[in-house]
Amino acid sequence: MNPRRLLIRALPIGIAVLVVFFQYFSSEKFTNEAGRTAHHALNPQQEEQLGLQSYQQVLQESQTIDSGPEYELVKRVAARLAGATGPAATTFHWQVSLVSSPQINAFCLPGGKIVVYTGILPVAQTEAGLATVMGHEMAHATLRHGSERLLQQKATQTLLTGVQTSLGDMNYEQQRAIMGAIGAGAQYGVLLPFSRDHESEADKIGLSYMARAGFDPREAVAFWQRMSEASSGSGKPMEFMSTHPSDATRIAQLKALLPQAQAEYDRTKPR
Numbered sequence: 001m002n003p004r005r006l007l008i009r010a011l012p013i014g015i016a017v018l019v020v021f022f023q024y025f026s027s028e029k030f031t032n033e034a035g036r037t038a039h040h041a042l043n044p045q046q047e048e049q050l051g052l053q054s055y056q057q058v059l060q061e062s063q064t065i066d067s068g069p070e071y072e073l074v075k076r077v078a079a080r081l082a083g084a085t086g087p088a089a090t091t092f093h094w095q096v097s098l099v100s101s102p103q104i105n106a107f108c109l110p111g112g113k114i115v116v117y118t119g120i121l122p123v124a125q126t127e128a129g130l131a132t133v134m135g136h137e138m139a140h141a142t143l144r145h146g147s148e149r150l151l152q153q154k155a156t157q158t159l160l161t162g163v164q165t166s167l168g169d170m171n172y173e174q175q176r177a178i179m180g181a182i183g184a185g186a187q188y189g190v191l192l193p194f195s196r197d198h199e200s201e202a203d204k205i206g207l208s209y210m211a212r213a214g215f216d217p218r219e220a221v222a223f224w225q226r227m228s229e230a231s232s233g234s235g236k237p238m239e240f241m242s243t244h245p246s247d248a249t250r251i252a253q254l255k256a257l258l259p260q261a262q263a264e265y266d267r268t269k270p271r
Contacts, residue, residue, distance in 0.1 A: 016162025048111030128219035
């Protein structure tokens with residue numbers, strides 16, 4: 001390849017790299033409760049607005065339960081956990097809704113908007129089991145994982161666009177082969193490990209929240225064991241292809257975190 005063509009091919013990639021550097025260094029920097037400093041695509045006010053919009057949309061499209069023992073259980077656990085969150089949640093306006101659905105799921109949107117599906121209650125079994133999954137989801141919000149992932153996705157897409165532009169003189173089949181290989185590398189080498197790290201971080205902080213709130217952290221291991229049984233046979237992908245750690249990895253990590261969480265739990269007990 002002659003130098004002129006090499007320069008023409010490298011120019012779009014160079015521009016993309018510069019754009020990514022600008023996106024990164026102009027973004028907001030935040031040190032989360034886990035002690036990790038990260039950059040974010042949105043500020044807390046933007047996150048809260050986006051979270052509220054998504055929350056309202058979910059409620060409009062769902063059948064909510066607003067009374068009864070299950071609702072009171074979810075509301076009670078959410079209130080105790082909210083009181084145990086750290087300084088990142090001081091501006092949150094916590095809200096919780098129970099949705100009638102067989103889905104075994106729960107989530108917490110930025111700004112503290114929590115949705116719990118009734119399908120997860122039989123797996124939770126106890127208040128501590130429910131606190132495990134709710135604390136994990138609330139930790140995603142307080143750690144601002146969504147905004148951090150958004151910045152990473154923007155950067156990845158910018159770089160991929162730069163590479164694709166640099167391949168403009170190739171035929172379609174060549175472009176598709178190269179972009180497919182690079183896209184797979186980004187997915188399995190960057191995006192999915194990043195997501196799994198977030199899941200593990202939310203497990204750690206969520207475990208701390210439930211311990212501070214007076215829920216026995218040992219119940220977290222039992223809950224995830226039940227979750228593993230509930231999802232057995234569902235064709236889960238291998239860990240390196242998944243957004244989440246494998247059940248075995250997650251449980252092992254939680255067991256390693258138990259001594260510290262148990263110490264926090266013991267400090268909450270009345271003397």
